[in-house]
Amino acid sequence: MTLQTSSDMLARLVGFDTTSARSNRALIDWVRDYFAGHGVTATLVPDEAGGKASLYASIGPDVEGGVVLSGHTDVVPVDGQPWDTDPWTLTGKDGRLYGRGSCDMKGFIACALAAVPRLKAARLKQPVHFALSYDEEVGCLGAHSLAERLMGSVKRPRAIIIGEPTMMGTVKGHKGQNSYHVAFTGFEAHSSMTHLGVSAIHFAGELIHFINRLQEEFAARATDNGYMPPWGTMNVGTLSGGTAGNILARDCSLIWEYRQIPGDDADEARRRVQAHIDEVLLPAMRRRHESARIVMTPRFVVPAFRGEARGEAEQLARAWSGANDSTMVAYATEAGIFQGTGVSTVVCGPGDIAQAHQPNEFILASQLAACDAFLDRMIEWAERG
Numbered sequence: 001m002t003l004q005t006s007s008d009m010l011a012r013l014v015g016f017d018t019t020s021a022r023s024n025r026a027l028i029d030w031v032r033d034y035f036a037g038h039g040v041t042a043t044l045v046p047d048e049a050g051g052k053a054s055l056y057a058s059i060g061p062d063v064e065g066g067v068v069l070s071g072h073t074d075v076v077p078v079d080g081q082p083w084d085t086d087p088w089t090l091t092g093k094d095g096r097l098y099g100r101g102s103c104d105m106k107g108f109i110a111c112a113l114a115a116v117p118r119l120k121a122a123r124l125k126q127p128v129h130f131a132l133s134y135d136e137e138v139g140c141l142g143a144h145s146l147a148e149r150l151m152g153s154v155k156r157p158r159a160i161i162i163g164e165p166t167m168m169g170t171v172k173g174h175k176g177q178n179s180y181h182v183a184f185t186g187f188e189a190h191s192s193m194t195h196l197g198v199s200a201i202h203f204a205g206e207l208i209h210f211i212n213r214l215q216e217e218f219a220a221r222a223t224d225n226g227y228m229p230p231w232g233t234m235n236v237g238t239l240s241g242g243t244a245g246n247i248l249a250r251d252c253s254l255i256w257e258y259r260q261i262p263g264d265d266a267d268e269a270r271r272r273v274q275a276h277i278d279e280v281l282l283p284a285m286r287r288r289h290e291s292a293r294i295v296m297t298p299r300f301v302v303p304a305f306r307g308e309a310r311g312e313a314e315q316l317a318r319a320w321s322g323a324n325d326s327t328m329v330a331y332a333t334e335a336g337i338f339q340g341t342g343v344s345t346v347v348c349g350p351g352d353i354a355q356a357h358q359p360n361e362f363i364l365a366s367q368l369a370a371c372d373a374f375l376d377r378m379i380e381w382a383e384r385g
């Protein structure tokens with residue numbers, strides 16, 4: 001097996017279109033074969049349909065301690081984005097490497113995989129585990145089963161590093177994310193005969209108005225908590241409904257979310273919205289037509305990531321990266337899910353979140369080098385035991 005640099009590896013990984021809506025199996029199978037080429041057995045954790053899979057693998061002794069290096073293999077879509085280069089071909093220019101996922105977060109995965117030969121050559125006294133998930137960008141769907149299977153099959157690690165882009169700084173907390181779908185069913189009528197039906201769109205609008213007011217209430221509770229913005233945020237991200245301008249809409253649906261500050265009640269917004277539906281909106285719709293319905297369904301929950309007082313993962317990551325201080329961020333990651341296993345967790349990885357999800361997403365080559373150096377220090381640590 002030839003040695004590959006982290007940028008060679010990143011070029012391979014970017015070449016797989018792992019948009020969340022598609023299968024990530026081609027990438028995962030390639031990674032499994034790469035591990036096999038280095039004598040490492042990787043285990044796949046497929047989703048129910050088998051179209052996607054997470055993967056975990058371990059190098060080093062089968063003992064307690066060591067580190068988990070974790071990343072998600074999926075990327076956000078490029079549809080409608082004005083790219084100057086092919087998003088699926090890593091393209092270097094002026095110290096930047098362009099490609100979808102270069103920053104979020106195949107850059108970290110590339111560095112971790114490129115370290116496999118170095119890990120194999122090292123005399124590890126503690127193991128290094130790899131955990132690669134799917135569907136992070138659509139609700140961290142793969143990480144739950146991955147974290148459970150990994151922790152069930154290895155002895156307890158000391159720290160979990162989630163390599164989301166932080167410019168190799170350490171992040172010790174982020175908000176949660178709770179996403180819901182609401183389907184309104186009204187009753188169709190000619191739009192000149194509004195007394196004969198009930199519009200699903202009009203009542204969806206009432207719910208959006210309620211969500212706006214609830215968000216203002218949350219904002220008024222802001223404290224000096226280090227988050228930006230320092231309150232739990234709400235957003236209606238999609239809205240669709242209706243068939244024609246002259247019909248009272250039968251159907252309307254929307255997706256809304258609540259991103260709570262760690263320690264806040266993650267379920268409060270859902271309860272408040274559900275109560276408003278049950279006590280105000282649905283009775284009002286039913287007075288117009290008895291067949292009206294409003295059904296709210298949870299889509300996913302990404303738990304908040306709590307800062308740990310002197311967290312071991314944070315201390316280790318700071319020692320390996322040279323980061324002076326840890327910050328809190330607003331975006332969600334898989335850190336809260338992995339922290340749920342009881343193992344100390346930190347977010348630390350190459351690249352700048354500002355480039356994530358953008359057209360012409362890139363990572364600085366110097367960030368890959370910084371992550372390679374971080375992993376070298378991690379290997380030295382694992383050799384000392």
Ligand SMILES: [Zn+2]
Nearest residue numbers: 072104105164
């Ligand atoms: Zn990410």
